[in-house]
Amino acid sequence: MTQLDFITVLPIAxxxxxxxxxxxxxxxxxxxxxxxxxxxxxxxxxLGLTLMQVGRxxxxxxxxxxxxGFSIFVQTLLLLSGLLGIALAYGYIRRMKIERGEYYGLxxxxxxxxxxxxxxxxxxxxxxxxxxxxxxxxxLAAFARPNPDSEESGLKYFLLGAFxxxxxxxxxxxxxxxxxxxxxxQIISVVNLSGGFEGIYNxxxxxxxxxxxxxxxxxxxxxxxFHMWTPDVYQGAPTAVTAFMAAGAKIAGFAxxxxxxxxxxxxxxxxxxxxxxxxxxxxxxGGNLIAISQTNIKRMLAYSSIAHAGYILMAFVPFGxxxxxxxxxxxxxxxxxxxxxxxxxxxxxxxxxxxxxxxGLEISDYAGLGRKYPALAAAMTVFMLxxxxxxxxxxxxxxxxxxxxxxEGGYVWLAVIGVITSLISAxxxxxxxxxxxxxxGEAQTEREFWLGLTTLGAAVLTVLISLTPQWLFxxxxxxxxxxx
Amino acid sequence: MMAGTLPISxxxxxxxxxxxxxxxxxxxxxxxxxxFMSVELMLNAGNLAFVAFARMYDMLNGQIFVFFVMAVAAAxxxxxxxxxxxIFKTKRSIDVDQMNSLKG
Amino acid sequence: MDASQIIFGLTxxxxxxxxxxxxTTRNMVHAALWLIVTLLGVTVLYALLQxxxxxxxxxxxxxxxIAILFIFAxxxxxxxxxxxxxxxxxxxxxxxxxxxxxFGGLLALLYNAPVxxxxxxxxxxxxxxxxxxxxxxxxxAYVLPFEVASVxxxxxxxxxxxxxxxxxxxxxx
Numbered sequence: 001m002t003q004l005d006f007i008t009v010l011p012i013a014x015x016x017x018x019x020x021x022x023x024x025x026x027x028x029x030x031x032x033x034x035x036x037x038x039x040x041x042x043x044x045x046x047l048g049l050t051l052m053q054v055g056r057x058x059x060x061x062x063x064x065x066x067x068x069g070f071s072i073f074v075q076t077l078l079l080l081s082g083l084l085g086i087a088l089a090y091g092y093i094r095r096m097k098i099e100r101g102e103y104y105g106l107x108x109x110x111x112x113x114x115x116x117x118x119x120x121x122x123x124x125x126x127x128x129x130x131x132x133x134x135x136x137x138x139x140l141a142a143f144a145r146p147n148p149d150s151e152e153s154g155l156k157y158f159l160l161g162a163f164x165x166x167x168x169x170x171x172x173x174x175x176x177x178x179x180x181x182x183x184x185x186q187i188i189s190v191v192n193l194s195g196g197f198e199g200i201y202n203x204x205x206x207x208x209x210x211x212x213x214x215x216x217x218x219x220x221x222x223x224x225x226f227h228m229w230t231p232d233v234y235q236g237a238p239t240a241v242t243a244f245m246a247a248g249a250k251i252a253g254f255a256x257x258x259x260x261x262x263x264x265x266x267x268x269x270x271x272x273x274x275x276x277x278x279x280x281x282x283x284x285x286g287g288n289l290i291a292i293s294q295t296n297i298k299r300m301l302a303y304s305s306i307a308h309a310g311y312i313l314m315a316f317v318p319f320g321x322x323x324x325x326x327x328x329x330x331x332x333x334x335x336x337x338x339x340x341x342x343x344x345x346x347x348x349x350x351x352x353x354x355x356x357x358x359x360g361l362e363i364s365d366y367a368g369l370g371r372k373y374p375a376l377a378a379a380m381t382v383f384m385l386x387x388x389x390x391x392x393x394x395x396x397x398x399x400x401x402x403x404x405x406x407x408e409g410g411y412v413w414l415a416v417i418g419v420i421t422s423l424i425s426a427x428x429x430x431x432x433x434x435x436x437x438x439x440x441g442e443a444q445t446e447r448e449f450w451l452g453l454t455t456l457g458a459a460v461l462t463v464l465i466s467l468t469p470q471w472l473f474x475x476x477x478x479x480x481x482x483x484x
Numbered sequence: 485m486m487a488g489t490l491p492i493s494x495x496x497x498x499x500x501x502x503x504x505x506x507x508x509x510x511x512x513x514x515x516x517x518x519x520f521m522s523v524e525l526m527l528n529a530g531n532l533a534f535v536a537f538a539r540m541y542d543m544l545n546g547q548i549f550v551f552f553v554m555a556v557a558a559a560x561x562x563x564x565x566x567x568x569x570x571i572f573k574t575k576r577s578i579d580v581d582q583m584n585s586l587k588g
Numbered sequence: 589m590d591a592s593q594i595i596f597g598l599t600x601x602x603x604x605x606x607x608x609x610x611x612t613t614r615n616m617v618h619a620a621l622w623l624i625v626t627l628l629g630v631t632v633l634y635a636l637l638q639x640x641x642x643x644x645x646x647x648x649x650x651x652x653x654i655a656i657l658f659i660f661a662x663x664x665x666x667x668x669x670x671x672x673x674x675x676x677x678x679x680x681x682x683x684x685x686x687x688x689x690x691f692g693g694l695l696a697l698l699y700n701a702p703v704x705x706x707x708x709x710x711x712x713x714x715x716x717x718x719x720x721x722x723x724x725x726x727x728x729a730y731v732l733p734f735e736v737a738s739v740x741x742x743x744x745x746x747x748x749x750x751x752x753x754x755x756x757x758x759x760x761x
Contacts, residue, residue, distance in 0.1 A: 139747030166526030511683030559744035
């Protein structure tokens with residue numbers, strides 16, 4: 001093992017060490033709040049280690065792991081999501097009487113998987129990282145056992161995830177068959193030689209393989225038509241888990257999808273871009289249309305999160321075009337940041353209103369919030385505007401960059417669909433705002449320091465960053481994929 | 485060994501069929517355990533394809549991948565069956581279509 | 589036709605038949621037993637493909653651990669072994685059609701893209717087991733996935749214990 005190998009894996013290795021120590025320490029910790037703090041400290045140190053790597057780019061472990069601007073950007077976002085996830089869970093799991101140290105251990109294991117996913121440069125690492133991030137999430141979704149909703153959520157997420165894993169595996173097998181390797185670097189060189197290296201490259205097999213990987217990861221990021229059980233999973237899981245799942249699993253899934261597709265499959269773009277186009281359009285329409293008829297806020301936000309997967313997928317459509325790719329990758333990353341921030345804020349508000357046994361989750365429970373808790377209602381309004389894509393929020397800027405990237409790629413109709421579906425989504429997002437301010441009601445909220453800080457902080461950032469979004473976009477643009 | 489007398493495509497056809505049967509099982513059955521068994525069929529189909537390709541290229545990397553898939557499968561089974569048994573204790577059923585306390 | 593072709597043909601038939609039974613049978617224990625037959629069939633194919641080590645691991649891990657766990661789970665979740673209720677969900681005709689389309693697509697594509705028919709040089713004479721072992725712990729090869737797999741197993745272990753833990757014992761503490 002060389003020093004370079006060590007550097008590429010350092011943050012992940014540290015976090016792994018920290019989880020193991022945390023799990024041991026947890027045995028002796030009586031107040032589980034301390035476990036949460038320790039977990040957060042671990043994430044913060046890992047974040048520091050990750051940020052120390054800014055500017056480096058390297059391949060580690062003989063092409064297993066890659067370190068580049070893209071991975072650092074995505075990992076920073078993931079670690080921040082982890083911190084926000086802990087902040088939301090801190091009071092919530094105590095209130096729901098499911099406070100146990102394993103919660104934080106499993107959360108960190110999942111983050112390890114997600115970070116590996118962002119750095120994976122070998123399909124074997126993609127597969128293992130996918131499972132490492134998923135398996136703790138299955139358990140976290142069922143964490144409120146023996147609550148039947150939570151258990152059902154865990155089981156459905158598990159079956160869906162295992163099914164998706166089967167597709168990814170078969171896809172990787174076919175890609176291996178087409179090229180003789182699972183390493184992205186070698187796959188690329190075989191494809192580029194195209195018949196040179198003993199003439200083994202087989203484009204048809206490669207295409208089926210890539211399509212199957214797309215199906216499998218489509219399940220993971222909840223794209224239509226692979227979204228079957230996602231709403232059930234999001235609704236049944238403890239809300240703090242849903243918030244983390246909606247952001248973390250999406251970021252990691254998209255990061256892997258982006259790296260694999262942009263690096264290894266650009267030659268297949270003629271066949272796959274139309275497929276991605278259709279999936280993206282279907283996801284935007286499906287998610288937004290079904291969300292309209294929902295009365296449960298968790299379920300509505302689940303469909304909203306499906307719809308947002310559709311918007312992010314827009315950034316993938318021009319993946320084979322080297323001229324547009326940097327812009328669309330940057331737009332996708334920017335949108336992920338915007339989505340993550342808004343997502344955690346929104347779920348924070350949901351957590352603030354949630355009562356034990358699934359009470360306080362109907363949209364009608366938000367009536368009167370505007371009068372009684374003006375700050376919280378204002379924050380929720382900001383998030384709803386951001387999810388719709390209206391000024392003055394980050395959501396608008398994110399959509400602007402996305403649509404611009406798609407237009408540059410020449411996909412005018414996709415941008416049009418994006419605009420139309422955003423207009424549709426305004427209906428159900430604004431309904432929440434109307435309920436909060438116009439309807440009479442006795443909304444009840446819980447006061448928790450970390451929860452309030454996360455929610456209000458997210459709201460302030462959503463507005464502030466949208467006023468000067470340039471620096472973030474430039475950061476996203478600098479987060480380039482390393483080319484082999 | 486005599487294995488060399490068979491073209492790899494035979495193995496691939498078989499693995500495609502096995503994969504399809506697994507997908508079919510996941511999509512049509514309602515019992516969570518059978519759905520999970522069908523997923524195992526899918527994983528085995530993938531593994532079979534890997535081993536066949538590894539033989540075709542005369543390389544070990546395909547076999548190593550299968551080794552890892554087996555480790556992952558074992559981990560998945562542990563968690564999955566624990567979840568199935570837990571939900572049976574609360575609901576007395578593992579029929580996923582009857583699981584509609586979450587409306588869907 | 590030589591021996592390996594006969595073995596392959598028989599095993600293939602066995603695998604297809606038993607996999608079909610896994611998917612269709614009403615009796616849960618039978619489904620698990622047919623799954624074992626399928627897994628053993630795959631083991632035979634591994635041996636034919638000269639993946640001897642994997643054949644052994646397949647028997648130990650899949651048949652020995654995974655299938656047995658399935659049987660345990662069946663025993664824990666069924667008081668009567670036969671499942672009386674409807675076995676198919678509402679959307680099954682569509683699902684069957686999709687599966688058929690998937691198979692048709694896969695087969696057509698595989699047929700149109702015949703993979704190399706060349707016969708691989710035999711691995712015999714090489715120390716495959718040693719090479720596998722070396723590869724798994726070499727930093728230039730697979731030591732990282734190996735470590736990740738162990739982290740994965742640890743996470744799964746903790747998760748499974750948490751899910752299986754009895755609430756009553758928990759509150760006793």
